[in-house]
Amino acid sequence: MDPIKILTANIDKPNSTSIDVYIDGGGYKAVAAALKMKPEEVTQLVKDSEMRGRGGAGFPTGMKWGFVPKNAPKPTWLLCNADESEPGTFKDRVIMEKDPHLLIEGMIIAGYAIGSNPMSYIYIRGEFYYGAMVLEKALDEARNKGYLGKNILGSGFDFDITVARGAGAYICGEETGLIESVEGHRGQPRVKPPFPAVIGVFGGPTVVNNVETLACVPLIVNNGAEWFKSFGTPKNTGPKLYCVSGSIKKPGVYEFPMGINLKELIYDHCGGILGDRKLKAVIPGGASAPMLTPDEIDLPLNFDAVAKAGSMLGSAGIIVLDDSVCIVDAVWRLSKFFAHESCGQCTPCREGTNWLESVLDRIERGNGRPQDADLLLSMSDNIGGKSLCALGDAAIGPVISSVKKFRDEYLHHIEHKSCLPETVRYRRLDRAVPAH
Amino acid sequence: MADLHPDNPYAPDRFPDPKKTVEFPPEAKKKFDYILTRYPTKEACLLPTLHLVQEVWGWISPEAVLYVGTLLDLSPATVFGVVSFYNMYNQKPVGKYHLQVCTNLSCMVRRAYDIYDHLCDKLGVDPGATTKDGRYTVVEVECLGSCGTAPVVQVNNDYHENMDVAKMDALLAELK
Numbered sequence: 001m002d003p004i005k006i007l008t009a010n011i012d013k014p015n016s017t018s019i020d021v022y023i024d025g026g027g028y029k030a031v032a033a034a035l036k037m038k039p040e041e042v043t044q045l046v047k048d049s050e051m052r053g054r055g056g057a058g059f060p061t062g063m064k065w066g067f068v069p070k071n072a073p074k075p076t077w078l079l080c081n082a083d084e085s086e087p088g089t090f091k092d093r094v095i096m097e098k099d100p101h102l103l104i105e106g107m108i109i110a111g112y113a114i115g116s117n118p119m120s121y122i123y124i125r126g127e128f129y130y131g132a133m134v135l136e137k138a139l140d141e142a143r144n145k146g147y148l149g150k151n152i153l154g155s156g157f158d159f160d161i162t163v164a165r166g167a168g169a170y171i172c173g174e175e176t177g178l179i180e181s182v183e184g185h186r187g188q189p190r191v192k193p194p195f196p197a198v199i200g201v202f203g204g205p206t207v208v209n210n211v212e213t214l215a216c217v218p219l220i221v222n223n224g225a226e227w228f229k230s231f232g233t234p235k236n237t238g239p240k241l242y243c244v245s246g247s248i249k250k251p252g253v254y255e256f257p258m259g260i261n262l263k264e265l266i267y268d269h270c271g272g273i274l275g276d277r278k279l280k281a282v283i284p285g286g287a288s289a290p291m292l293t294p295d296e297i298d299l300p301l302n303f304d305a306v307a308k309a310g311s312m313l314g315s316a317g318i319i320v321l322d323d324s325v326c327i328v329d330a331v332w333r334l335s336k337f338f339a340h341e342s343c344g345q346c347t348p349c350r351e352g353t354n355w356l357e358s359v360l361d362r363i364e365r366g367n368g369r370p371q372d373a374d375l376l377l378s379m380s381d382n383i384g385g386k387s388l389c390a391l392g393d394a395a396i397g398p399v400i401s402s403v404k405k406f407r408d409e410y411l412h413h414i415e416h417k418s419c420l421p422e423t424v425r426y427r428r429l430d431r432a433v434p435a436h
Numbered sequence: 437m438a439d440l441h442p443d444n445p446y447a448p449d450r451f452p453d454p455k456k457t458v459e460f461p462p463e464a465k466k467k468f469d470y471i472l473t474r475y476p477t478k479e480a481c482l483l484p485t486l487h488l489v490q491e492v493w494g495w496i497s498p499e500a501v502l503y504v505g506t507l508l509d510l511s512p513a514t515v516f517g518v519v520s521f522y523n524m525y526n527q528k529p530v531g532k533y534h535l536q537v538c539t540n541l542s543c544m545v546r547r548a549y550d551i552y553d554h555l556c557d558k559l560g561v562d563p564g565a566t567t568k569d570g571r572y573t574v575v576e577v578e579c580l581g582s583c584g585t586a587p588v589v590q591v592n593n594d595y596h597e598n599m600d601v602a603k604m605d606a607l608l609a610e611l612k
Contacts (some may be wrong), residue, residue: 087540087579099549119476126487127580129593162474167483168523168579184475186521202476245542245583252584287541287579304561317583325545333541337578342522361440426540431556431563 003259003269005229006256007215011073011098016296017134020304022101029148030218034109034156036271041431046217050237052402055081055173055210056301056314058255065070065207066195068114075206077119078110079182080123082131082211083173086286087337088317088407092211096124097132099215100138104161106165106214108147109200109221110158114150114207118158123178126167158348163266170341176200177343187346188387212241217383232258236302240316247274247322259300261392266297277322281406285314287334288394292400311401324424327406328413332360333399353395362400366417367430373410376403412433448516449528452498459503462493470575478508481590482518483555486525496528504570531566533611536590542583549586552576554601558608572611587606 008277009014010025023026034042047062068076080103084092087303095103103122111120124132139161142148150158160338166172172181176190200206216238220228229237240258243264245251249271256265262284266272273279281291284301290311306313321330339353356379363372382397387393403410412420419425441529458470471484485508489500496519505512521526526534537543537552556573560568566573582588585597589604596607 073565079442084581085579088542090581093581125581126522127590130595147556155454165484165487166522167487167525168577169521181483182480183477184479184518186518243584245586247545251542253585283541315448319542319583321541321545330545332545333539337540342449350467409576426547428553433554 001264002258003238004255004257005257006219006231006243007095007102007212007241008253009104010093016098017100017138019101019138019145019434022099026060026222027101027218028145030221031105031108031147032153034112034221035153035157039113039115042221043141043226044108044112046220049220049228050225050235051216051228052236052303053210053222054212054216054240054315056086058061058313060389061209061213062196062433064209065110065114067195068205068207069198070115072205074202077204077206078107078114078116078120079178079201079202079206079208080107080122080207080211080214081173081175081178082122082128083170083178084128084211084315085125085170085341086288086315086317087334088245088283088286088319089243089315090245091243091253093131094241094430095211095215097134100135101142102215102218103135103211104142104147105361107161108152108159108205110209110214112157114311116159116204117204119160119162121162121164121182123164123166123172123182125144125172126165129165130343132163132165139163146376148352154222155389169343170337171389171391172345174391176336177389178207178208186343188343189391191388225248226343232302233300236304240301242301243315244270244320245318246320247277248272248320248358249274259302259305262292262297262318263302264300265301265318270320272320273320275322276318277324279320280323280325281321281330281402282325283317283319283321283398286317287319287337288312288390288397289314290397293404293405321423325426326364326419326423327402327409328364328421329419329426331402332357332364334398335395336358338391341393342395346392348383348386349395352379352383352392355419356383356395356399364419366413368414368417369411370414372402372414373407376400437496438585439473440553448498450498450499451466452502456499457501457503458493458497460488464488479510481508482510482515483522485607486515486519490525494527529566529570532567533573534592535570535572535574537574538578538582538586538588538590539579540579540583542579543587544584546608550601552603553591553601554607558605568612 043065052058058406100349127435171177172187177187181326198208234259242254249308279294310411335357342353343347383392471481495523503516539548587599589596
């Protein structure tokens with residue numbers, strides 16, 4: 001399969017963030033076309049394209065828009081989820097920093113389709129300071145050209161966008177955590193139901209869409225649902241950005257029709273494993289996706305195929321690990337992340353993620369006990385499905401999959417009090433780890 | 437005074453000093469007034485206002501917590517609850533250069549911990565601490581969303597990508 005340039009069509013152009021370059025390349029035509037349609041027709045078009053959300057869960061976007069009740073007592077809101085914090089994921093940043101108008105155009109169309117009130121927010125993670133600056137400048141340009149503000153292109157539709165910066169919390173990438181954060185609260189997820197489509201931000205019906213999802217919308221409006229479906233396979237349609245990182249020769253963002261073969265992506269397009277070492281494990285969908293072993297990677301990267309293989313495509317953040325990486329150390333690092341990012345609301349997740357981290361740390365340091373591998377599984381069982389949001393389930397993904405697939409390595413650690421001989425130390429064990 | 441117990445890592449360093457008051461300079465006040473026009477409730481302005489506080493003073497002092505509370509009609513406890521929840525709000529003053537080394541998995545397998553250890557050793561500071569001259573603070577941070585160009589070090593607001601120990605030394609020489 002050859003790489004394509006559809007979502008990334010503009011990013012290599014000089015001055016790609018300017019509105020003139022974007023309009024020269026056919027930009028903002030989709031807004032004009034969409035505003036001539038009825039909002040329901042736009043939603044139907046996105047439904048027909050069978051696009052699934054690019055944020056991680058893969059929920060059909062058109063269906064999400066369709067859940068927004070008509071004539072709700074409170075105004076409807078559109079939020080763009082640009083809180084890209086999943087380790088291994090860096091695709092939305094490319095769109096925001098290199099082609100911000102594609103996102104803005106997508107938001108105007110989405111806002112029109114769901115009947116959004118005149119204000120909407122791009123919730124961008126606080127660390128993306130540069131991205132926020134690029135977006136602010138692009139928004140100013142769009143306002144000056146009349147694509148944002150009152151009565152857009154004479155259609156009577158009012159719409160504006162504000163960049164809301166997060167402040168360093170992974171949990172705010174969770175839909176309801178994001179809503180809480182936009183309201184000015186601690187980003188602790190809410191109980192569902194009611195779902196955001198009914199009661200979301202400021203009490204109104206709310207649609208939260210990922211950056212890449214919204215960036216696909218102008219493409220669908222311009223080229224039609226059938227064109228969009230010509231990429232990928234039924235129910236897994238459209239162009240898709242894949243982020244490849246870790247022990248790989250050519251890391252980066254790659255665009256393919258949905259469903260590129262993982263093995264082909266790693267060896268043919270990314271140049272293979274760093275230092276020509278042996279592949280040990282692949283995390284296919286960001287830190288929370290269960291690991292795959294080298295003999296499981298011959299599979300198409302779409303939502304259904306990866307789920308069938310016992311993992312998830314998630315945000316398509318592919319982390320490649322070679323045989324110099326100690327699996328226990330790698331999983332410890334991910335568990336440290338989840339322990340740090342647990343919001344503290346639900347006990348199983350708040351306490352459990354810390355326990356996972358400390359048991360993994362003691363195995364890594366050679367203080368593991370014979371029952372520790374099973375202890376990790378039993379602790380995971382006490383976290384999974386027992387908290388409000390999916391962070392707890394995410395935290396146990398790498399733990400369960402690694403204990404099941406690399407049990408020998410865990411047992412080697414516990415028995416010999418050391419890593420496998422071919423592994424390399426990536427961190428010093430004598431450095432104190434600050435509390436989080 | 438239980439909240440200020442030395443073993444409680446979540447406690448503020450001290451209570452606000454009633455004799456010290458803080459106020460936005462006119463430029464920041466203008467930005468604050470603009471923020472108020474962008475959100476439907478005052479409470480929703482809290483995160484951007486705290487970013488503004490940090491832009492002006494470099495950290496969020498107990499006095500600033502009180503001040504933000506009066507600006508937005510929120511209790512100091514609510515404001516501090518938000519400050520302490522989010523990573524990027526500094527509850528202590530940080531150095532002129534805030535060196536934030538990502539050590540999450542993709543950066544780790546590209547030897548990010550070497551950079552982190554090197555910084556701690558070279559500058560003679562513990563993780564999270566500031567050098568005596570107030571110039572550098574070294575911290576380990578979670579994924580910065582730049583795994584394709586790992587390892588990455590964020591200095592204040594700027595990303596430095598594809599780093600290694602030699603490049604870090606060269607960068608340090610520029611950060612005077």
